[in-house]
Amino acid sequence: MTFKAQSRLVVFLVSLTSLILILFNIYSSRIKSGVRSYINGESAYSKGQKDALLNLSYYLNTQDISYWNRYKESLKVPMSDNLARHAMVNNEPDSIPFNHFINGKVHPSDIDNIIWMFKNFKNVKEFKEAVDLWAKSEIVLIDINRDAERFKHSTDIQLKEQLSLKIAISNAKLTELETNFSKNLSNLARKIEKLLNWVNALVTIIMIGSLSAYLMLVIAKLYKSKGELKESYDKVFDLNLELDTFVYSLSHDLRAPLTSLQGLVKFSSLETDITSIKENMLLMDRLLDKQDAFIKDVISLLQRRNLTPQPKKMNLKVVVEDAFSLNKHNADNKEIRTEIEIAKGLEEINSDIVFIKIIINNLISNAFKYSDPTKEYQFIKVKVKSDDTNLVIKVEDNGIGISEEFHQKVFDMFYILDSRKRGTGLGLYIIKQSVEKLGGTIVLDSILGVGSKFTMSLPKFS
Known part of the structure; x- marks a missing residue:
């Protein structure tokens, strides 16, 4: 794989992991907001239940119709939330559960998170168990309301005592259901957070590993370039030395025959015998021929740019x-x-x-x-x-x-x-x-x- 291809791969991996990291963090934030919204909604739901049972107890003891009205008004909060749950289970348009949650005193900014989380996590074990607990609390409220409606039109002391006992039992049961509901959602939040932390760690390792590998690749490339640069420098240096060598050799070997020619000229000037003079002239001619051959050889050598033996x-x-x-x-x-x-x-x-x-x-x-x-x-x-x-x-x-x-x-x-x-x-x-x-x-x-x-x-x- 070429360096350019490796660079593109690293850029792709870093971009992909960065995108995954961003999306997972956004997703994590959305889940945390959803859990928080459910817990906030559960507070309003729980308060509505408690207020309803409290007002119903007051009504049993005083027969004051105003407590009955307050009981029915308080009961609307959890019952509206229950209607919203039924709408989400039946995949009805979001506007329907939204309106029910509004009647259930759920803050409008929390409703979208509640609906989103129900759609995406309804089959997750902890969330499904929390919804089941929510449904059980509805059954308790319906059961107590049915008995309350019967008592409203009766003066039976025994029925009153039975209803009072049932209210106390229901109150304890609802408290347990609400506690378990919050506990399940908290467990879900921790489980998801743990998973997201692992994902974040894995993605971060991939990102850091990719960047580290790329950095090592760049360093190796730099060292390789440095080595190639040094090698080029050494070659240039060697070529310069070779140039010095041939310049010296050329000057040395051009001068040697000139020195010999000077010697022959000196001998010839002292000679009177024509035969000796001719011999010296012949030697001079041979020296010049050999020098010409040497110059041709040097020119041939200089024409070889690689200066390798031939x-x-x-x-x-x-x-x-x-x-x-x-x-x-x-x-x-x-x-x-x-x-x-x-x-x-x-x-x-x-x-x-x-x-x-x-x-x-x-x-x-x-x-x-x-x-x-x-x-x-x-x-x-x-x-x-x-x-x-x-x-x-x-x-x-x-x-x-x-x-x-x-x-x-x-x-x-x-x-x-x-x-x-x-x-x-x-x-x-x-x-x-x-x-x-x-x-x-x-x-x-x-x-x-x-x-x-x-x-x-x-x-x-x-």
């Missing part, structure tokens, strides 16, 4: 001979002996010719540059052999050598070991970078005052 068949012996030829004609290098030792079958190899030339040319150039003129016999040797998987090239000299403490530092960029020698500190760095580009390794073995040996192990390209 192996092809090449003559390694010719590359080594060319490197010696480019450096040996300097007047200071005349006394240095050069040797090439290539194992059978390795004169021609498959590798990237430009990288190989950079490696060989720079190592041989350094060997000449850091030769030891105090030694009677000076040499530079190039040996090539192979093992099972690698081509091994060794460039050895008996020059001034390098102290062991500098063996690793000499491969660092711009590190100059001897400030008296002309150099930029890029030579060995370029060599190491080129070797690593080919997937190989380079090792330095050198003793100060004795000489140096560079051993390169390069993979064989098929």
Whole structure:
């Protein structure tokens, strides 16, 4: 799943859970209001019952018709509520129970909640039991009213005593029914509230979990972007280093033949023999041809934007001979002996010719540059052999050598070991970078005052 799709999913989940949370809270508030409305209505209902029974007791004791009228008036409140209950049970239009509740002294703002809750919770156990208790209280009122109507037209003392006893019993029974009615509604309210709390908790967990997951996703995306940015930066940095490498190599290898040409010009100016002069001119021509070839190779290399090795068949012996030829004609290098030792079958190899030339040319150039003129016999040797998987090239000299403490530092960029020698500190760095580009390794073995040996192990390209 893409990041964009994941973001849309999180937005959908958060929006959905937020909507559910809002709806459940609205629903919860409506239920609480409904329970409160029923309890408020029950108070008016209970008061009407109590007042009716109280006035009926007064009437039994005084025979005062005004108490009878008050009894009938008070009885209208619970009986109107009972009519409203019958209308709701029979699914009559809301206006009918509404008018009955108005007659039952129920506050108008509570009636809609009472009707709504009856419609939605009439089959819920606790609510159904509360409605049943409500119906039982109606039966008690009807029964006592029937006896009261008989007593109104009678002077029987025994009937009066029976009615008085029945009023007391009914009053206690109605009180119990009213208490249980409120208790059932309260239990229903707690049950619904508990359910809604669980729903709220679950929805909140889903919302927080979605946001947390999205936050972790964003953080992971940021870390990934940071890694990609660093990788891009490293690539740009490597490309800049490679550019520095090739600029240096280009300037180094362009200057080497010019130095040799200067040496040949100097020799030619001192020569009087036309044959020697022609030989020097021929050498100059060869140097210029080789330099032209080198420039073409560098241009070809710079055209490769990815700067990855492109192996092809090449003559390694010719590359080594060319490197010696480019450096040996300097007047200071005349006394240095050069040797090439290539194992059978390795004169021609498959590798990237430009990288190989950079490696060989720079190592041989350094060997000449850091030769030891105090030694009677000076040499530079190039040996090539192979093992099972690698081509091994060794460039050895008996020059001034390098102290062991500098063996690793000499491969660092711009590190100059001897400030008296002309150099930029890029030579060995370029060599190491080129070797690593080919997937190989380079090792330095050198003793100060004795000489140096560079051993390169390069993979064989098929």
